[in-house]
Amino acid sequence: MLHGVDVSAYQTSFDTDGLDFVLIKATEGRSYVNPRLKDQTARAREAGCVVGFYHFLWPGDVSDQAEYFVGEAPARAGDLLAVDWEQTGEGTRASNEDKDRFIRAVKGLRPGHRVLLYCNRHFWLNHDTTSYAGDGLWIADYGTRGRPRIEAPWRIHQYTDDPLDRDVADFPSREAMREWAGA
Template structure:
């Protein structure tokens, strides 16, 4: 297996060029307001030293699509040569325990970049990200002790279910985050490649300006973003009417945009994924 070290702003800068390490995974962003000031420094030093690279986002637990966009915006220059990952853990994570957050994040990042993220999670919390097992590789944290300050591989069982194997196993996290990578250098490079001819900069679907009213044919929610799993702003009942100023025909649903206070918007589904109308548009 390959050796990998993951680094962040407080790591010694020398970790990016350790002679016995094959891969350097660099923290890039957190939430929607933090960029690691040493990200590119460590990344470029690792690249110059002939190391394979990865870049990761630490989940802040805000809107997952917004965090995916923020991550992509700050790492798009590395796409195609560095393997992306999302770090899902409890510290400073407002959505810890949410079982849909990571799937929404990786789906949005894939839409933007054409690459599926690896998912970092502790072995005891894999159930929170299990719905990603057919999409993403697993980067599991499982330690033999809190004081295993060695590259000697511990003899222990590592939980990966429902993944059959791990892509990365982080087995120390005290003085250094030591990791074993279950692939070859060629395999790592393949994980970094996009599955599109070029990254998508925006969705093919576009908003169309159109004013009208929508009378609900059933109970529906108004969402913070045009995504069926995004947070709810309000719950409306059958017969309620809203005004809208734009429509979006997405790949599965027709969305209406509702102007709200202070220049904000709400979003409601007018036709479902089976093209069934959920109310009357006038």
């Protein structure tokens, strides 16, 4: 298993010692860009980590959100891309159809890049009706490091958010993850 973290603007700094990958929030909706995106990306790349970017999906305007995300997220061969599908601050969520269309749109806009679905166990088991996760599932299920309580195959497991979001990836080596990602 590989070790990584996922970060957003809330993390003013993070330690890269012992990390194999870093997933960075790039965008949300059609107007938000992580103000620390550039610095966080540079820090992860300098540490030699596999780097990924994610978009927090809001209901509606899926094509516009996909174009916005792809326009703002750095584009280097081997970078992972993901959609963060969960309840918004307004208590709503994008539909299954929106989630699936967003993944397909990003795959069309960035051919050659792996696109993952991030969601928590509750969403996967109680809201997902299509089981479509693009190129892989990134599942949040706390307290079960490397053993999420789902039946579906997964690529990345977020197992805690204390003191920050920590993840493991189901790859034998960083090189294997890079190869899978298309680097």
